[in-house]
Amino acid sequence: MDKIKNLKNKKVIIVSIILILVIGVYSIKKSNKPVAENSTVKARPVKTIQIKEETHPMTLDYIGSIETEEVKTISFKSPGKIEKIYVKEGQLVSKGSPIAKLDLTDLQLNLNSATAQMNMVNANYNKAKDDYEFNLDYYNKTQELYDNGGVSKKDLDQAQLKLDMSKSTLEASKAQYEQAKTSYELTNNSIKDATIIAGETGYIADVVAKEGENVNTGAPIVLMRPEKQIIHVGLSQEDVKKISLGKCAKVKIDDAQGKGKISNIDTIPDQQSRTYDIEIELTKEFSSKNFLIGSIANVSISLNDKKGVWLPINCVMSDGEEFVYIVEEDRIVRKNVKLSQTHEDKVLVEGLYNGASLVTQGMKTVKPGYLVSIQ
Structure with a gap:
């Protein structure tokens, strides 16, 4: 009987210990609930702005480059x-x-030599030309006399031989002159090209x-x-349909700002990237210090204006989903949003309504359900 009684006492003790542990865990969990659930907690300060629709230009944002082919x-x-x-x-x-x-010293010496050579062979060529014309005239007269029986066939053959020899000399002289003239012109052009x-x-x-x-x-x-500064950008097939010649663009290289307009749109895509190259001619140019060949640039091409809810980008948070905090009845409420286009420091979102109080400062110190005071 004593043994049975001892066993029952042990079971009671064990059950009591388990109950104490369960109550303790429950108390700990209860104490870890968001402080906002406790109405006695002091409200946390935040700053807000009232959400309202705005109109900003839609943009295509790409990375451009300064191509070496322009050099x-x-x-x-x-x-x-x-x-x-x-x-x-x-x-x-x-x-x-x-x-x-270039230094013209050697070139000038070469030109003087080429000039002298050309003058010499030109004189020989003119003499050969005179000899040929004389022998041609002599042959024609001899031929006429031979036809009238005034000279023999031997006399005609001798006149023909002199004509042929003078013709060969003339042709050789002409070839020498053309060669000397070419050499002179090359040397003279070298001086011009110097x-x-x-x-x-x-x-x-x-x-x-x-x-x-x-x-x-x-x-x-x-x-x-x-002289013109050109930025090259490769656009997707979808985006290239949204633009046209003359569209404005903002360009940023490091901390320097520039502006331009689309001056050319390729109709054939690049074989490797399958993108369409466009050229942006800058109207507000960069200094030569910033506009370096091979540099990359952030390019924002303006499209049509878009009316909607535009929020400061730094107000949007993410934990796998993009969201913002708004205040309803002095409490923090999480609102998931869908991001669209950006414009400068603002982003177009879906999922919010006009008039809501958007938390702009203090959102990292609060959680959904927290009691807040608007500063």
């Missing part, structure tokens, strides 16, 4: 030693302005060569980009 390599057409470089990096050069010049003249107005992107350096034909001297 031209400027070089000499003949080899030589660089005497002078007239430009520097970042300089705006007008069409017709000198860019660089000074590089800007074919169009543009900016010097880089000065590659140095004064006093010997360069070969075609070696890069400077790199030059057009």
Whole structure:
């Protein structure tokens, strides 16, 4: 009996312990409920704005680039030693302005030699031409006399031989003259080409060569980009249908701001990216310091205006879903929203109504159901 009684006492003790633990866990859970459920908790301060519809332009936001294909390599057409470089990096050069010049010393010597050679063979050519014309006239007269029986066949054959010889000499002299003339013209053109003249107005992107350096034909001297600043952007098939020539765009490179208009739209997509390249010609340009070849730019292309609920972007939070906090009857209420377009620091959303109080400050210190006071 004593054993049975002891067993019953042990069971009672165990049950009591379990009940104490359950009550303790329940008390802990109850104490962890949001403080907003406790009406005695002091309201948390937040700042709000009243939601109302606004009208802002819809935009297409892309990453653009400054392509290297816009840059031209400027070089000499003949080899030589660089005497002078007239430009520097970042300089705006007008069409017709000198860019660089070769040392003319050797070229001038070559031109003098070519001129003398051409004059000499030209004199020989003129003499051969006179001889040929004389022998042609003599042959024609001899032929006439032979036809009238005035001279023999031997006399006619001798006249023909002199004519043929003078003709061969004339042809050889002419070939020598043409060769000498070509050499002269090449040397003369080399002197003309010894000074590089800007074919169009543009900016010097880089000065590659140095004064006093010997360069070969075609070696890069400077790199030059057009006066117009162009940004290239690849648009999707869906978005390229939304734009047209002349559409305005805002461009940002690092912290610098620029503006432009669409000046060209490709109708054939790139084979690899399957995007359509458009060109934006800047109307508000960047300095040469910011407009570097190969740089990327944030481009925002303006479309039509859109009326709706536009919220400050920094008011939108996310935990896998985008949401904002509004205040209803002094309590925090979570509202899930669907984001659409952006404009500067605002975003177009769906899921809110006009007149609601949007929490703009203090939203990270509250949760749904919290009691708040609007500051």
